[in-house]
Amino acid sequence: MKLLSKLIFCLIISTSSVYAQVRLPQLVNDNMVLQRDAKVNIWGWATAGEKVSVKFNGKSYHTTTKADGKWIIVLSPAKAGGPYTMDISASNHIILKNILMGDVWFCSGQSNMTVLMERVKEKYPDEIAQANYPQIRNFFVPTVSDVRQVHEDLPPGKWQEANPQNVMSFAAVPYFFAKKIYLKYHVPIGILNSSVGGTPIQAWISENGFKSMPEYMSRIAKFRDTSFIRQISQPAVINPKNKPFLLPDKGLSGAIKWYDTSFIAQNWHPFFLPGYWADQGVKGLNGVVWFRKEIAVPASMAGKPAKLFLGRIVDADETYVNGVKVGNITYQYPPRRYEVPAGLLKPGKNLIVVRITSTFGKGGFVPDKRYELTDGTTKIDLRGDWHYQVGQVFPPLRRSAGNVESGFAFSAQNEPTGLYNTMVAPTIDYNIKGFLWYQGESNTGKPQEYGPLMQALIADWRSKFNQPNAPFIYVQLPNFNEVEYSPVESNWAEVREQQLQTLSVPNTAMAVAIDAGEWNDIHPLDKKDVGDRLALAAEKLAYGDAKVVSSGPVYQSAKVEGNKIILNFSSVGSGLMAKGGGELNQFAIAGADKRYVWADAKIAGNQVIVSSAQVQNPMYVRYAWADNPEDANLYNREGLPASPFTTDTK
Known part of the structure; x- marks a missing residue:
């Protein structure tokens, strides 16, 4: 009995010790950049009443943890510089290293604010090779969404210095922005990137930000109803009454797979690449279509490692060279750039096979992209005549979420507050220089709403970060889609107009990108012009350089x-x-x-x-x-x- 009592006592002491440990938010970490020339918050969590001390830059600070378990210390303003060490003491001891004082920019939006330097490495090889800027730091916030509650911290992440290896995981637009600002002012730059592809602006606004918008407030109120949340959060499932009989993919179900070099393709149809099969004789098909092309490889290229460029493909692909799978991507947006290993190419005839799966819209190969096989010296153009065969047909499917049938399941990241709660709210104590915003594509369906929502976002963030005059600089939507040769109505133009009108909000600036898009790619590769133009706007608005021409007419x-x-x-x-x-x-x-x-x-x-x-x-x-x-x-x-x-x- 005495032994049991001792064990219980030890467990209580051990548990108390665990709960007493000071815990820091993800942002307060090694390699962080803190905002210069401003009072800076350092915060965390501990047991109520626990005393916490922080030593930084020759000064000591002390506080006591509040009843809710949170503590916060405000550091005195400091000039740009570093690296510094921060010493945090309580029941445990934490030392943070390699800290800089500089300018922190909160970058947000949808996919064009997330396109990585890796995605544009062929366009900017020298930029990547020369990216030795240890005073440019990046923190990329992993995606998480929640409409039910505000989160206290971000998912695990880390600050990274810009070097040729790390920069590949930096988003391109904020990197080019940071580089231009750094080279002009020689001040450390912190990029805090909280962005998610395909998301609407309303997902990034807090509940308070919608106070004057009854429609959104009504939707948010429903999120407090647990039965409603449970209903709409049910995974999308195929209605059993409508479940079709699906034949197997002929290309994979036969004795010889269609990607195999021993397979003999008979009665395959001609196809001119690039293009979509709906435009070349296959109407209204969602399913699996196989493509093949025989190419002649010169002896000088045989046996060498090579890179296969297949532009962009709608939607998913699996690609084979001489029967060997060299890569696959599961959705349409990334460029197809596959490594062909040494020893796979042979002199003379070689076979390329692409299996495409398309579930919606026009499947195929996006025009005006790069289609070639190269070893860095020799290039083989892959445009032109290919052959195709349908492997599998998908009947139209309807999915149900809860008791409402729809094509898509509920997604918190597309709902009002869904990303603010998780990817903005946990950062609002982190002092910043200003905001960068690149978004709007997902709101082109209701363009007239965009202006009020954007103004609500700006006011909301400035209020939440307690920086009412913080510079807010944003990108106007670039050009995209097919060219019209007569004056037309345009939702994209309407959103651009809403963005233009938002310049009436004080301390805002806009980077025009009407020449930086691509007709066939919602993720254009010209990210340097966009980042540089954001930097020009910041030079005038945030850094007070009145001589800078920061915008076009x-x-x-x-x-x-x-x-x-x-x-x-x-x-x-x-x-x-x-x-x-x-x-x-x-x-x-x-x-x-x-x-x-x-x-x-x-x-x-x-x-x-x-x-x-x-x-x-x-x-x-x-x-x-x-x-x-x-x-x-x-x-x-x-x-x-x-x-x-x-x-x-x-």
């Missing part, structure tokens, strides 16, 4: 004079110009009926005069008003593009 006002409309701009720099020379493009004009036609537009000093013989009583002008306004060429002489706009801002 921004529409300010219009005046009707007879059959002409005269436009005035800010940010003209040293003057307006038509990039590449020639006439201005992408100006459209309309009368009261708002039927837009292409217009003649001419630069006159710092104004643009717009007219058309088809519109004698003009009232409105649009510029670059399309998803993808090809050859929009109004720039200032500093080489920065004008923002798309409309004078009809009812």
Whole structure:
């Protein structure tokens, strides 16, 4: 009995010791960058009443843990510099090393704020090789979402220094931003990147941020109903009544697999690559389609390691060279860049086979991408004639979430507050220089909502971070989708207009990216221009460099004079110009009926005069008003593009 009592006593002491241990948030860690010239919060958790001491930069600080288990210490402002060590003492002892004082930028948005340097390594090989900037640090927040409660900390992560190895996992836009700022001001830069691909802006706003939006508040209120959450969180399942009979993939079910070099392809159909099978004789098919091509490899290339570029593929692929699988990707967006190992290529005939699985939309090979096999010296162009055969057909499926049938299951990361609760709220005690935002693609379905939501986001974050005047700098949506050759309505243009109007919010700036997109890729590779333009905006807005021309021309006002409309701009720099020379493009004009036609537009000093013989009583002008306004060429002489706009801002 005495032995049992001793064991219980030891267990109590041990448990108390565990709970007394000081715990730090993920952000407060080795290699972190703390905000210079500002009071800085250092916080964590411990047993209520536990005394905590922090030594940093020659000063000591003391506090006592509050009843809720949280403690916080405020460090005195310090100039840029380091590296420093931080000593934290309580019942346990923690030493943090290699800390810098500099500028911390909170970067957020959707996938274009997450595209890694690894993704753009072929475009920027020198940038990666020369990325030796130990005073540029990156913390990438892993994805987690929750609509039910605010989380106290982030998922596990770490601060990393920029070097040729680490930089591959840095997002490209914030890296180029940080590099440009660092090289100009020689101040350590911390990138705190909290972004998730495919997410809408409303997921990043707190509940308080929606106070003036009843529709969203109603949705958020439902999240407090556990039965509602349980219902909508049910995994999407195939309705048994509609469950189809699915034949196996012929390419994998036969005696000889279709990727095998011994397989004899008979009655396969011709296909011109790149392209989509819906455009080449296969209508409305979701399923598995196999493609094959025989190529001739020169003796000089045989046996060498090589790289196979297959552009982008919709949706998933498995790729084989001479019967050997060299790679696969399960969704459409990443570029296909597969390593072909040494010894696999042989002189003469070689076989490439691609098995594509498409579940929605047009499957196939995205045009205007890189399709080649190369060993670094010799290049074999893979565009042209291939052959295909259908391996499996997917009947249309309906899925059910709870008792409501839909094509998609509930996802907290797409719901209001779903990402704020988990990927913003745990960071709000971390002092920052400002915000960078690159998002909007997922809100093009309801473009008129975007402006109010964006203004709500800015106000919400400034309030939560307790930095009411923090610079907020954002990217306007780039060009994307097919080119239209007549004036059209455009949801992407509407979102850009909402973003342009958000410049009315104090201490904001916008990087125009209308020339940095790709018609066939929602994740364009030109991330350096975008990052550099964000940096230009920061130089003026956040760093007070009044001499910097930080933006291209921004529409300010219009005046009707007879059959002409005269436009005035800010940010003209040293003057307006038509990039590449020639006439201005992408100006459209309309009368009261708002039927837009292409217009003649001419630069006159710092104004643009717009007219058309088809519109004698003009009232409105649009510029670059399309998803993808090809050859929009109004720039200032500093080489920065004008923002798309409309004078009809009812």
